[in-house]
Every structure is written in structure tokens, then in C-alpha cells.
Amino acid sequence: MDQLYLPITLVLAAAAIIRIPTVIRQPHARPAWFATALAMLALMTRGSLIPIQTLDAWLGDQNLIFLVQCWLATFAFWVMCEAAGADTRRERRASLRLWIPSTWCVVFTVPFFLIQGRKGTDLFFIDAHLGEPSAIVCGILYMLGITGSCGRLLVTLRGRPAAAHWFFRIGASCVVVASLLWCASIVIAAHQTPIDWMGTCFDSLFYPGVVIMALGLVTFAIQRQARRITMQRRVSQLRAILSRNDVIAPDPEQELPLVVFDLLVRIKDARTIGLVSPTIAEAKVIAHATAWVDRAFPQIASLSTANGASS
Known part of the structure; x- marks a missing residue:
């Protein structure tokens, strides 16, 4: 899966850059753009552009890059799901309530600092410290936060028949299944031989799920703009009737x-x-x-x- 980090990062970067003019003109587009930018930064912490060892060295070579990745991903999923929920509810602007992901970041940060032997960069940090309960707790809490964000979005989408909503349904479902599978895999790996297919399934579901959800945001942005154009045309036609x-x-x-x-x-x-x-x-x-x-x-x-x- 490592070879896909770079193309996915570049796709998210392109989406963020292309939408800058829209974000400047339309405040309601900013949460979705913010989520895209956070997701891009989170993938960069996986070494897609700069080696992860270099990034972690800048932070003191204590695997803090893993913690930064978890923070960015937690906020990215929360903002993305809130922005998607606002679109499905046709709200003018998403109410992000950033105190919720902030609190959750504090929750899994505490066990992170209880992990011993964090010196030296590990590409798969939790897997490298499965012998420590605090590492397992940290990883599971982090993934449960992401699962909660996506699960909340799936609840919001109930009864929404629009085709564009299926991007979010499929993407969020993939992320939820992958996250729960990862939690199960590290618990199993801590007590017996790791099950390789679980890691493969996680990579095959989690990152494609992120891309699908990002496509959902783009689709809703297009639909929102189409609605605006339609409304402007209706206004012009109705004004013409009164003017005549x-x-x-x-x-x-x-x-x-x-x-x-x-x-x-x-x-x-x-x-x-x-x-x-x-x-x-x-x-x-x-x-x-x-x-x-x-x-x-x-x-x-x-x-x-x-x-x-x-x-």
C-alpha cells in the first residue's frame, strides 16, 4: 500500500488547490476544503513526499510523527463527516464543533506518552510496541474515534436516496470495517502470531474508503454549484415575468x-x-x-x- 500514498496525496493536493477560488468566494465550501487539506497532510506523515524518518527526526526522533498523523487523521475525518452531513442536510455552513475531536485527541494522546522505548522511528509504530498495553489502548482509541465519525455520518445518511450519498455510504463503510478489523488484528497479534490477511484487508479498505469519501465531497460541491446556477436561472425567469x-x-x-x-x-x-x-x-x-x-x-x-x- 505504501506505493499508493504518493498518488493519493497528489490527488488530494490537486483537489485542494483547484478549489481555492471557490473556497475564497463561498464560505460554505471551506469545511470540505479543510478536511481535504488535513487528509493530505495526514498522508504526508506516512512518508509520501518526505521520508517519515526525516519528519520524525524534526520532532525529536521519538515517534511523535505517529501522534501527529493520528491528530491530523482524527480532525480530517471529523471535519469531512461534518461537512458531508451539512451537505446532506442542505445547511449553509457546517457546525464543526472542533472541541469533540480535540477532546478525543487528548484521550488517545495520554496512553501514547505511557509507551516505553519510543526512541527511533517506526513506520508501523503500534505494531512495533504490541507488547505494551498502553500502545494497544492508544491505537484502539484512535481508530474508535475515526469509526465514530464515520458511523455518525452513516446514521445521518439514513433515508437519503440521492446517488451522491452512496460515495459517503461506501467510503465510510469501508473505513468503519477497516478500522474495526485493525483493532481486532492488533489485539490478536499481541497474544499470538499476527494474521497477515487482516493487514492486507485494512489497506484495501481504509485508504480507498478515504478517496471515495473525498469524491463524495467533490460530488456535493458540484451539485451545490449546479443548484445555485438553477436558482439563479429561476430568479431571472420569474423577474422577467414581473417586469413584462x-x-x-x-x-x-x-x-x-x-x-x-x-x-x-x-x-x-x-x-x-x-x-x-x-x-x-x-x-x-x-x-x-x-x-x-x-x-x-x-x-x-x-x-x-x-x-x-x-x-
């Missing part, structure tokens, strides 16, 4: 879905009092916009239904 009938449509300072909803309400009111008589083509635009709002933003549709009932 000499009805003033002010520029409200609110989210585009609410602008579409507001324009539909204005057109409905104007039709009621006879100010707007849409053509056949305009009637289709209104019908399509209404159906789109009902389908894409059910919370607005429910508001519309409530208003209709109250009137």
Missing part, C-alpha cells in the same frame, strides 16, 4: 431559494388581482419553478402550504 407586466420586483437580501419562493408569491398575488397574465411559456416557467421549490426545498414547500392554509 410592469410589476416591481425588489432585490431582497436573502438566500436564493427564498428569493425564488418570494417571487412565486408575488406572481401569485399579482395574478389574483389581475396585474399579471402569464403566457403559456411563462405559465410553464412558473409551474416548473414551483415544482422545483417543492422538490428541492421541502421546508419552503411546507411554509407555502402553511401560508396557503392560513389564507
Whole structure:
């Protein structure tokens, strides 16, 4: 699996660089970008660009590079899952609550510093210290944190039928299975001969799972941009209908879905009092916009239904 660290790191780096203009313009894209950058840095601690021995030497040659890797990976998975959850809930911006991964990092850092003989860099640090219970506890706690982040995302995705959600389902499932398999493997290896196929399965599931989840974030970014373009087109079409009938449509300072909803309400009111008589083509635009709002933003549709009932 070592030979894949570099290409995966380069793919994540390219994704982070390409999305910089979007991140500057759109704050809601920053959590996903942050997660991608953290994942890239976490893979770099595996020696994908700079030898791991060199990195650890910079930190005092005490295997602290392993701890840094665990910190970065913990934050990367948490932020990635929170960003994905915000996309599935159509939230404008993810609520990251970084105190949660920070607390968990403290939890597995304590047993790390209880491990004896950390002098010298080990590529597979936990495997090299399986004789010490503190090493096993440290490794299991670290992996359980990642499992918890991905498991929480899987719960969030329940009942979400969109095809893009399957990137997260497949990727997070791979990571959960790989993490639990790794925990079982180090417990077994501490008491008997290591089982090689478990390590192979971990590599075959964990890192592809990370890539699949990153693809899910990219897919949602594309979908979000497509929704924005669709909303802007709807707004332009609905404004044109009001303008043709000499009805003033002010520029409200609110989210585009609410602008579409507001324009539909204005057109409905104007039709009621006879100010707007849409053509056949305009009637289709209104019908399509209404159906789109009902389908894409059910919370607005429910508001519309409530208003209709109250009137």
C-alpha cells in the first residue's frame, strides 16, 4: 500500500488547490476544503513526499510523527463527516464543533506518552510496541474515534436516496470495517502470531474508503454549484415575468431559494388581482419553478402550504 500514498496525496493536493477560488468566494465550501487539506497532510506523515524518518527526526526522533498523523487523521475525518452531513442536510455552513475531536485527541494522546522505548522511528509504530498495553489502548482509541465519525455520518445518511450519498455510504463503510478489523488484528497479534490477511484487508479498505469519501465531497460541491446556477436561472425567469407586466420586483437580501419562493408569491398575488397574465411559456416557467421549490426545498414547500392554509 505504501506505493499508493504518493498518488493519493497528489490527488488530494490537486483537489485542494483547484478549489481555492471557490473556497475564497463561498464560505460554505471551506469545511470540505479543510478536511481535504488535513487528509493530505495526514498522508504526508506516512512518508509520501518526505521520508517519515526525516519528519520524525524534526520532532525529536521519538515517534511523535505517529501522534501527529493520528491528530491530523482524527480532525480530517471529523471535519469531512461534518461537512458531508451539512451537505446532506442542505445547511449553509457546517457546525464543526472542533472541541469533540480535540477532546478525543487528548484521550488517545495520554496512553501514547505511557509507551516505553519510543526512541527511533517506526513506520508501523503500534505494531512495533504490541507488547505494551498502553500502545494497544492508544491505537484502539484512535481508530474508535475515526469509526465514530464515520458511523455518525452513516446514521445521518439514513433515508437519503440521492446517488451522491452512496460515495459517503461506501467510503465510510469501508473505513468503519477497516478500522474495526485493525483493532481486532492488533489485539490478536499481541497474544499470538499476527494474521497477515487482516493487514492486507485494512489497506484495501481504509485508504480507498478515504478517496471515495473525498469524491463524495467533490460530488456535493458540484451539485451545490449546479443548484445555485438553477436558482439563479429561476430568479431571472420569474423577474422577467414581473417586469413584462410592469410589476416591481425588489432585490431582497436573502438566500436564493427564498428569493425564488418570494417571487412565486408575488406572481401569485399579482395574478389574483389581475396585474399579471402569464403566457403559456411563462405559465410553464412558473409551474416548473414551483415544482422545483417543492422538490428541492421541502421546508419552503411546507411554509407555502402553511401560508396557503392560513389564507
